[in-house]
Amino acid sequence: MLNPLQKRMLRRRIVQAVPVLLLATFSVFMLLKLLPGDVAITLAGENATTERIEEIRRINGLDRPLLVQYGQWALNAVQGDLSESLLSGEEVTTTLARVFPNTLFIVCYAILLSIVIGVPLGLLAAARSGGLADRLVMVGSSVGVALPNFWIAMILVVALALNRQIFPATGFVSPWQDLSGAIWYATLPAVALAASGVAEVSRQLRSSLVEVLGSQHFRTLHAKGLPFRSILWRHGLKNVSVNLLTVISLLVNRTLAATVVVEVVFAVPGMGNTIVNATLQRDFPVVQGAVLVMVLTVITVNLITDMLYSVLDPRISQR
């Protein structure tokens, strides 16, 4: 499926990802080490003495030089061993295997909602450019982008989960165990996240469509007597698919970041909650592992996007 040019691009991108991953985990590691207070204080328990805290540091190797600590972690990570949580002793890979699918599920759900709702809205607005529908969609999308998503999350909880118990207010079910249950639980978080997604998709789609519709090529087709609707569907969407792809890949990154706060509101055992808790408790193996997975996800999404670009428009890979 891939031509040699695309393969070369793929290889180059993978090589470029290595320093990014190293830099990302290293900077997170250094950041955590700069944080005042460390996990030893929590580990030492309620009757902690200063000596006991020192002893805990020694036992866990927290007193070794920073570079040695990081090197050890990176060496193990390359071999697939993300070590254990300093607090609970659970394997970090186990933790991530549990929480990452939850986050991914919500993100995908939110993106799907953004597309399913955003695309028709964008089409409608573009087709009736300047009309009432267009204005409504544009105002709606401006509001959508400016909404604090955790606020929307809270309002959804109050309106749909507390007063009328239509959806569960908080918590989560793993999609592996119970798919319909997972959809049920993920709906409110996904809707909260999709508010800005719908806005972004419909707005970008509209503007690129309007641009295409105004182009010479298009006017020609229209002049030839092709019905407007069919031009819009066949040629409009095809021309703007590249644009849409950009929006969606941006959206994945942004939604992934936004889940951090939304997961807190909905108490979802996902990456966001894991990162926030582990950061607050200075449990650095967990933070490192989670950041590694998140950065990997973003890099992969970017890579897939670029590959898709080159499939949609082969000229791109020749750059």
Added chain:
Amino acid sequence: MTKRPEEIINTLPPLRRRQVLAGMAGAAAIGLLPRGAFAQDGNVLRIRANSNPSSLDPATGGAGSDHVFLYNFYDTLVDWEPETLAPKPGLAASWDFTDPTTLVLKLQEGVTFHDGSPFNAEAVKFNLDRNRTAQLSNIKKDLANVSEVQATDELTVTLTLSAPDTALPLILSDRAGMMVSPQALNNDPEANVDRAPVGTGPWTFTGWTDNEKVSGERFADHWREGIPGVDGIVLNVIPEAATGLRAIQSGQVDLAYQLDERQQQLVDKMPNLTLVAGPTLYIYQVYLNSARGPLQDVRVRRAMSLAIDRDAYVQVTQAGVGEPAYMNLPKAHWAWSEEAAAVTTFDVDAAKKLMEEAGFADGIELDMRGYPDQGSVQRQEFLLAQWAKIGVKGRFTNAPISEASGRFFGDEKVGDLLMSAWTGRPDPSLTYALMYGQTSYYNPGRVAPPEGYDAALQKSRESNDQAERAAALSTVQKLAMEAALCIPLSIRYEVDATTDRVQNFKANLLGKPKFRDVTLG
């Protein structure tokens, strides 16, 4: 319960008041019922737990919230009365101080660990030695006064103490008294059962998924007949209180403990839920660094304590569910002292006068520390408004618990005060030693306690008579309150909700519920 004054009961709404009393009285009733009277069908008790345990090995864990998990898998050498925390037999059928520095424990017969190995004097010796000397042990300090442990015979253990310590029986009701199977540790004191507990408790461990759940199934050979009341137990970790309440409301769990006080009125509105509430040893308080700036002056510290309207504090921050704290113990505790509690009142005029006498009529500016969650922030804002009345100004600098307390109590010594809490200790003498002792971690200024304090504390640890101990501890507390070494604010109340199926559940004064007696209807 005899000391519980009417006015506290009266501040509670009618429904709650009834249930508070019922919850406390229920405890006595259970003791009268014959063992085995409870249904033991294939039912599982599902509980909402409020945090992931730090470890399921009693020696290595660090969080006070672990006990609720540990009690299910381990028995303690000594048990306590739920209402007063007075000690009573556990794995040790009896104990006796044959002289002030010798404690002899007689063990229960016929007890086995979950792995089938026998519970005997050797096992107790192994555990106590591990707890007091192993490098991985977090509780070495609890047993600091124990110099030697001997297995005198199969069921007799003799503890030789380096100094008299009558707090030991209650210390053995805490982590230090939880017995781990030596076989599960391969008789290696440095091994741990962090993620696979093996004890003698009512349930055997079946699994722990971080931040999700901990589960166990009936240990058929438990030495007490009729224990446990249910076949299986699952503790679902749901940190957020609102989520916890919703979980029980929707029937996902049967019992939710340590809910937010504000949720009490919501529970009352839900017809299928029963509220179980009562005082705990958990006390909201402000720690002062008495070695810094204006706080070196006892008059300033006293003034800051006198300026706080604790009744309003309970109303505002705990929705009225709690009791004002004028000392470091709740009123229901056997060592509560009227004399010590009377030292502190709410008196703004007196507070202002003290500030003037101290030469701070124009007010002072303090560096305040705390935690960033919204509940803590609310308490901080309340305190700022109270202290503003006597010219004590300042801002709170917040940080996560480990950071804020590490920097305040540890070597760095940042901040004049820390808005935090005391989670309570089984024996009050531990509380006083840890909170005010000159070298103690929780005495941030490492200031010497007042004249006579150490002597009275020592006396409380030498006597084996409860009334004598209470008198000595009263002196200890009174001296601490007069010196205003810290500012207790209020007692947190246990606020638990159960569904109608749950029977025989009671709150305890320690604030760490035990579920072994619970049955499902």
Added chain:
Amino acid sequence: MSDAVQSPPVAQIDRDGFLTRVRHWLIDDPVAAVALVALAVIVACAIFAPWIAPFDPTMQDYNSMLDGPSAVHLLGTDDLGRDVFSRLIYGARASVYAAFLAVGVASLLGIPIGLIAGYAGGWVDEVVSRIIDTFLSFPAIVLAIAVTGVLGIGLTNAMLSVGIVFAPQLARLVRARALVLKQELYVDAARCFGASTWSILTRHILPNAIQPVLVQMTLLMAVALLAEASLSFLGLGTQPPDASWGSMIARAYLYAQIAPAQMYAPGIAILVTALAFNTVGESLREALDPTSRRP
């Protein structure tokens, strides 16, 4: 990009022309004018809060906690009996301060880094670009949480970290512009006449790269505002007894089941302000874009 070619060799801001352009811009786009007025009102609230607010925002009244709107308390009272309307007005301070601080830090860091990388090219550019890539592949809020941890919790520190997190976005934008501009004839000319690198950067490249950056900065204001709200919601931003819209929402969530109305006002305030920043930014983008159809 064609505007670079049209630009004069040395950037000069024609004051009259600038004002005229602003006037035209606002007449052409009345919505932007409204948004600008809204922003002015919010900034005025922030500056004159003590004179506008009917109550001291920290004054507590335990006899009227969580009350609904009334003639005395227009938006009711919060869990400590404080006037919500007054807290909302004072909260504008935190928000305005947060937005300007974060974007200011982002510009101070991002613009020079982008200029240098774009102009220097070669390995400098390669290294800087990798670093920018790294930062952009982080979920921004995670980075902000970690940096806030290092600097210490508090509004200023939280916004410094948000600024640091935003800087790569501006750097990438400036770098791309600088890359194009350094090949322009007038830059070559300046170089031939012996102009120093400093003077080329500040007098030739920066002024011509600044327009899209200005637009981006305005849009970032809205993002910064939302970031402040998020961090305050997590308890990492504004500290007691100060009010911020984000922390007001966070507190209201404690009472979501008892007094759900508490969370509406601060949320709407955030929404309106972010909307205003976005509207102005988008409008600026169009007004400054030479390819857009403008008379």
